[in-house]
Amino acid sequence: MQSKRVGSYKGSVHILVVEDEQKMAKALQEGLEADDYSVRVAHTGEEGFYLVQAQRFDLVILDVMLPGHDGFEILATLRKRGIKTPVLLLTSRDAIEDRVRGLDTGADDYLVKPFAFPELLARTRVLLRRGRPDVSQRLKLADLEMDVAQRSVVRGGQQIELTHREFELLEYLLANQGRVVSREMLARDIWKETARQTPLDNVIDAQIVRLRRKLDGHFERKLLHTVRGVGFVLREEDES
Amino acid sequence: MRLRPTHLRTRLTLWYVSVLASLLILAWGGTCALLFWQLRSQLDHFSVQEIETVEGLFFFTPDGQLRLREDYHNHPESKEVIERFLEVRSPDGAVLFRNDRLGNRELGESPFQGEGVGGYSERSARLSDGTRVRLVSRIHTLEGHHLLIRLAHSEEPLFSRLNDLLLASLLVLPLVLVVAGIAGYGLARRALSPIEQMARRAQEISPERLSARLPNDQADDELGQLARVFNDTLARLEQAFEQLRRFTSDASHELRTPLAMIRSVGEVGLQKDGTREDYRDIIGSMLEEVNRLTSLIDNLLTISRADSGHIQLHRVVVPIMALAREAAGLFEILLEEKSLRLVLEGDERAQVAGDCLFLRQALVNILHNAVKYSPVGETIFVLVRNGDTNQITIEIQDSGPGIPLEDQARVFDRFYRVDKARWRESGGAGLGLSIAKWAVEAHGGSIGLESAPGRGCSFRIILPSAGTVTIKSCQGDPGDCLDRK
Numbered sequence: 001m002q003s004k005r006v007g008s009y010k011g012s013v014h015i016l017v018v019e020d021e022q023k024m025a026k027a028l029q030e031g032l033e034a035d036d037y038s039v040r041v042a043h044t045g046e047e048g049f050y051l052v053q054a055q056r057f058d059l060v061i062l063d064v065m066l067p068g069h070d071g072f073e074i075l076a077t078l079r080k081r082g083i084k085t086p087v088l089l090l091t092s093r094d095a096i097e098d099r100v101r102g103l104d105t106g107a108d109d110y111l112v113k114p115f116a117f118p119e120l121l122a123r124t125r126v127l128l129r130r131g132r133p134d135v136s137q138r139l140k141l142a143d144l145e146m147d148v149a150q151r152s153v154v155r156g157g158q159q160i161e162l163t164h165r166e167f168e169l170l171e172y173l174l175a176n177q178g179r180v181v182s183r184e185m186l187a188r189d190i191w192k193e194t195a196r197q198t199p200l201d202n203v204i205d206a207q208i209v210r211l212r213r214k215l216d217g218h219f220e221r222k223l224l225h226t227v228r229g230v231g232f233v234l235r236e237e238d239e240s
Numbered sequence: 241m242r243l244r245p246t247h248l249r250t251r252l253t254l255w256y257v258s259v260l261a262s263l264l265i266l267a268w269g270g271t272c273a274l275l276f277w278q279l280r281s282q283l284d285h286f287s288v289q290e291i292e293t294v295e296g297l298f299f300f301t302p303d304g305q306l307r308l309r310e311d312y313h314n315h316p317e318s319k320e321v322i323e324r325f326l327e328v329r330s331p332d333g334a335v336l337f338r339n340d341r342l343g344n345r346e347l348g349e350s351p352f353q354g355e356g357v358g359g360y361s362e363r364s365a366r367l368s369d370g371t372r373v374r375l376v377s378r379i380h381t382l383e384g385h386h387l388l389i390r391l392a393h394s395e396e397p398l399f400s401r402l403n404d405l406l407l408a409s410l411l412v413l414p415l416v417l418v419v420a421g422i423a424g425y426g427l428a429r430r431a432l433s434p435i436e437q438m439a440r441r442a443q444e445i446s447p448e449r450l451s452a453r454l455p456n457d458q459a460d461d462e463l464g465q466l467a468r469v470f471n472d473t474l475a476r477l478e479q480a481f482e483q484l485r486r487f488t489s490d491a492s493h494e495l496r497t498p499l500a501m502i503r504s505v506g507e508v509g510l511q512k513d514g515t516r517e518d519y520r521d522i523i524g525s526m527l528e529e530v531n532r533l534t535s536l537i538d539n540l541l542t543i544s545r546a547d548s549g550h551i552q553l554h555r556v557v558v559p560i561m562a563l564a565r566e567a568a569g570l571f572e573i574l575l576e577e578k579s580l581r582l583v584l585e586g587d588e589r590a591q592v593a594g595d596c597l598f599l600r601q602a603l604v605n606i607l608h609n610a611v612k613y614s615p616v617g618e619t620i621f622v623l624v625r626n627g628d629t630n631q632i633t634i635e636i637q638d639s640g641p642g643i644p645l646e647d648q649a650r651v652f653d654r655f656y657r658v659d660k661a662r663w664r665e666s667g668g669a670g671l672g673l674s675i676a677k678w679a680v681e682a683h684g685g686s687i688g689l690e691s692a693p694g695r696g697c698s699f700r701i702i703l704p705s706a707g708t709v710t711i712k713s714c715q716g717d718p719g720d721c722l723d724r725k
Contacts, residue, residue, distance in 0.1 A: 114530070114534050165573075183531075191570070193570075195597060195601060197535070197538050197539050197542055197601065197675065198570075198601065198604055199604070199605070199608045199672065200570070202574055202608075202612075203570060203571060203573055203574055206573045206574055206577050207573050210573065227524070228520070228521065228523075228524025228525065228527070228528065229523065229524035229525065229526065229527025229528045229530070229531065230524070230527055
C-alpha cells in the first residue's frame with residue numbers, strides 16, 4: 001500500500017478507521033470503500049497508533065470508546081508526536097464537554113453516533129479537501145444547469161423560478177450530486193439548525209416535494225430521488 | 241443511626257447532671273456564706289454587749305494593777321464571760337491585763353491608730369497559737385487612764401459547724417446527683433423514644449417502600465414538626481420516584497416500538513425472496529425506524545440532562561417577536577402546504593433575558609403542534625403581550641380539534657399523546673411539549689393550556705420580562721444564537 005498526496009482519484013486516498021466494534025468497523029470500511037477510498041481498519045487503539053506511525057494516512061477516523069487507551073489518549077499522543085493527520089472523532093456521547101475536549105485535544109471534527117452515513121462521507125470530504133475550497137460558479141447535472149452568481153436555474157432550456165430556500169437546497173444537492181444527502185445535513189446546512197431535536201423532518205420533506213414539483217414536474221427524466229430511510233439524492237439514472 | 245439516640249440520651253443526662261451539680265454547689269455555697277456571715281455578725285453583736293458589761297467591772301488595785309471584779313462570776317451569764325478572751329492595753333501598747341483564758345497569748349497586734357475610738361473596730365484575727373477569733377476593741381477611760389479593751393470570741397466553733405455542713409453536703413450531693421441522673425436519663429429516654437421510633441421506621445424506607453411515613457406527625461411539638469418535614473420530603477421523593485419509574489417504563493416502551501418494527505420488517509424480509517426493489521424498501525423502512533429511535537434518544541438525552549440540572553442557560557436579551565417570527569418562519573412551507581395563515585401580533589419591545597436556544601425550542605415545539613393539528617385553511621395566532629406586571633405573555637392559538645378536558649392536565653407529561661393511535665403518522669413521541677414546559681420553567685416562567693374539544697388549543701407562555709435594556713440580541717440571523725451549541 002503506497003501513500004500519495006491527496007490525489008485526483010480517490011483510490012489513492014488512505015483512511016485509517018480505528019474502531020473496536022467489528023460490525024461498525026466493517027460497515028465503515030465497506031461504506032468508505034464504496035466511495036473509492038482505500039481503507040485500513042485497526043481494532044484497538046494501540047494497533048491504530050502503530051499504523052499511523054508506520055505509514056502515511058490522509059485521514060484517521062477514530063472512535064473515542066476504545067478498550068485500553070481511549071480515543072482521546074491516542075489522539076493526544078499522536079499530536080504530541082507532531083503527527084498532523086486530520087482526525088475525525090466518533091463518539092456515542094453527545095455531551096458538549098466531550099465535544100470540546102475532543103476538539104481541544106486536536107481533533108479536526110467530531111461526529112456523534114448514531115450518525116447518518118452520508119454525513120460521515122460529507123465530513124470526510126470536507127476534511128480531505130480542507131484548505132482547497134471548491135468554489136464552483138456553475139453547477140450542472142444532465143440538462144439541469146445552475147448559475148450561482150446569477151441565481152438562475154435552467155432545465156432543458158426552460159428557466160425555473162425558485163424561492164431563496166429552494167435555490168439553496170438545489171445548490172446543495174447539486175454540489176453533492178450523486179451522493180445521498182441526509183435530513184440532518186440539510187437541517188444543519190440549509191436551515192442552519194444545530195439542535196437535533198428540532199422537528200424539521202416534515203418541513204424538509206415538504207420543501208423537497210415543492211422542489212421536485214418545479215424541477216421534475218414537466219420532465220420525463222426524474223433527477224431528485226428520495227432514498228427511503230436515508231435522505232435525498234440528485235442524480236441522472238433512476239435507481240430507486 | 242441506631243447508636244445516635246443513645247448517645248444523645250447520655251449527653252442530655254450528662255448535661256442535666258452537670259447543670260444541676262453546679263446549681264446545687266452554688267446554692268449550697270451561698271447558704272453557707274450567708275449562714276457564716278449571720279453567725280459572725282451575731283457574735284460581733286454579742287461581743288459589743290459584753291464589752292459594755294466588762295467596762296464597768298475593771299478597777300485599779302491600790303498598787304496600780306488593773307483587775308477585773310471577780311464576784312461577777314456568780315452571775316448566771318458568767319460562763320459566757322469566762323469563755324471570752326479579754327485583754328487590756330494602754331494606748332502605747334503595754335499589756336495591762338489578760339484574762340486566764342487568754343493566758344500568755346497575744347490578742348491582736350499593737351494598737352493601731354483610731355482603734356476602738358467611736359466604735360468597736362470589729363475584725364477577725366488570730367491568736368499567737370493560731371486560734372481564729374472575732375475581735376472587738378473599745379477605748380475606756382478609768383480613773384483618768386485610757387484603756388484599750390479588746391474582747392474576742394473564738395471563731396473555731398463557727399468554722400467547725402461550717403465544716404460539718406460542707407462534709408454533709410459532700411456526702412449528700414453525689415447521692416442527689418446520682419438520683420437526678422437516673423431520673424434525667426429516664427426522662428431523656430422517654431422524650432427521645434419517638435425519635436428512636438422514627439429512626440426505626442425511617443430505616444425501613446427504601447426505594448421500593450417509599451410509601452412508608454414516619455409516625456407521630458400529628459403531634460404539635462418539635463418532633464411532630466420534624467416528622468411532618470420528613471414526611472413531606474418523603475412524599476416529594478415518592479412522587480419523583482414514581483415519575484422516574486413511569487418515565488423509564490414509558491421510555492422503554494417507546495424504544496421497544498420502533499425496535500419491534502425493525503425486527504419484524506427484517507425477519508419478514510428475510511423469509512421471502514424479494515427483488516432488489518423489495519430489499520431496498522425493507523432496509524429503507526428499517527432505517528426510518530432507526531431515525532425515529534435516534535431522534536427519540538436525542539430527546540431523552542435533552543430531558544435527562546435537564547432533569548439532572550446539567551443544562552446551563554446562556555442568558556442574553558431575547559426579543560420575543562423576532563424569536564417568534566424566526567420560529568414561525570421555520571414552518572413557512574408547512575403553512576403554505578396546508579393553506580394556513582399565521583398571524584403574529586404584539587409588542588415589538590417585549591424581551592426576555594433567556595437562552596435563545598431553549599426559548600426557541602419551546603416556541604418551535606408548540607408551533608409545530610399547532611401547525612400539525614390545524615385543519616387546512618385555518619389561522620394560527622401568535623400574540624405577544626408585554627404586560628405591566630413585568631411579565632410577557634405569548635399566546636399560541638390554533639383551531640385544531642382541541643384537547644379533551646380530561647387530557648389537558650397531562651398534555652405536558654412526557655410521552656403523553658392525546659391521539660395514541662395516530663401519533664406515528666404525525667410524528668413525535670410526545671416529548672415536544674414536555675421539553676417546552678421544561679424550557680419555559682427553567683426561565684422562571686410558566687406554561688398553560690386552554691382548550692375545549694372542537695374549539696382549538698391556546699397555549700399560554702408567561703415569562704418574566706427583561707424590561708427595555710438591550711445587551712445582546714439574537715435578532716436577525718437565527719444561527720446567531722444557535723451556533724453556540
